[in-house]
Amino acid sequence: MSKSESKAIGNCPVPESTLRRMPIYLQYLQQLSPQDTDLISAATIAKDLDFNPVQVRKDLAMTEASGRPKTGYKRRELLVAIENFLGYNKTDEALLVGVGRLGQALLSYEGFVKCGFNIVVAFDNDPQKIGTAYGDTEIMSIAKLENLAPRLGVKIGIITVPGGAAQTVADCMVQAGIVGIWNFTSIKLQVPEHVVVQDENITTSFTVLAARVNGMLQHA
Amino acid sequence: MSKSESKAIGNCPVPESTLRRMPIYLQYLQQLSPQDTDLISAATIAKDLDFNPVQVRKDLAMTEASGRPKTGYKRRELLVAIENFLGYNKTDEALLVGVGRLGQALLSYEGFVKCGFNIVVAFDNDPQKIGTAYGDTEIMSIAKLENLAPRLGVKIGIITVPGGAAQTVADCMVQAGIVGIWNFTSIKLQVPEHVVVQDENITTSFTVLAARVNGMLQHA
DNA sequence: TAGATTGTTAATCGATTAACAATC
């Protein structure tokens, strides 16, 4: 069963808001100390995470786990169900272009392992870097991307180059059969319909934080 | 006029969804080539950014800019209005704790200047790093944070330490009078009511990208 | 059994989109 056929697909599609809460539940369940009870109720989770208990139950209902009235959910079972729901048990391979500070940070981030994410190769245009490796990941010339990516069957590309080079890199990725681009620049990329772009805009994040601190935001 | 008294405050509070689109409009207006017309309509912006035109007009109406029927908005005027709306013309100062790869990437990110964001000092517990500087930013012992932050009047703290140290750092920041924490770890931080925490969870972002690529998401 | 907790159906709320009047 490939990732695209996983549990969630047959059922109704998942709202992004629900999806975004799932890793939070997972982290919460993982950090509970082993001494804590083996059973946990939606009310407890909700209280600890500042969520609405109904929302928690609805979210968890999208996984294959089910709770039992009076007792709640089995902690371990729920944890595994969420991992399966999120496809963390299957591996997604990616390539990365731009081995600067940010690229290096991503290459050395150990948290990706837990969610089945693996950066298999990196590219840069700096001759000093080409041919070396960063951790386990080889750094190659960008010229090799177009040829190598299809052979590796990699479907996800990470762009951590300066903004000026982003569109060129994106074009190259599309040529190479990449269908999901994780874009860390603030450039709006032009890509064909079938390619998904996820923008990771650090400036936007800061803007939201500043607005919340300054009380400009609605709920905050 | 301090940031907290800026335009948006007197009026109705801003929905986060609107706020998040503002930097996108700004980037769009900035990247338009100078040859492009000096006037731009909401319809054009909407088409280029794949937004709904009514949404664009409603968003822009929250700024002090106003368009004219038949002609549209003055590009330069709109650009400045958005910058003011977002408070990019005022400076927000921050301190950063944890000068690893990610911390370094943030310290060297030049895009913060445009949005009035300035990291004035960094902290680490590595004796090798303490006393050195990264770019213009001095790296000091974490022990000095509690004393220094209030003197500098810094209100925003960035946490880029390993997860295990995150809560301790957060506690220290709260003691030092920090009221906004930008948390790059996946730990759920415990803080007093008055402190705003913005979680920047790279794993969640990846999860959303993977879900979109695999067609698990609703709209995608 | 009684009480607690789940899971579902209905109500509320807010954001997006549509319809339209105002205006240049």
Next chain:
DNA sequence: TAGATTGTTAATCGATTAACAATC
């Protein structure tokens, strides 16, 4: 003037929350 575009008011849509029936 006629036509295009803004800005606002109303309708739709989806997510959150409340009410409640089912069940252990």
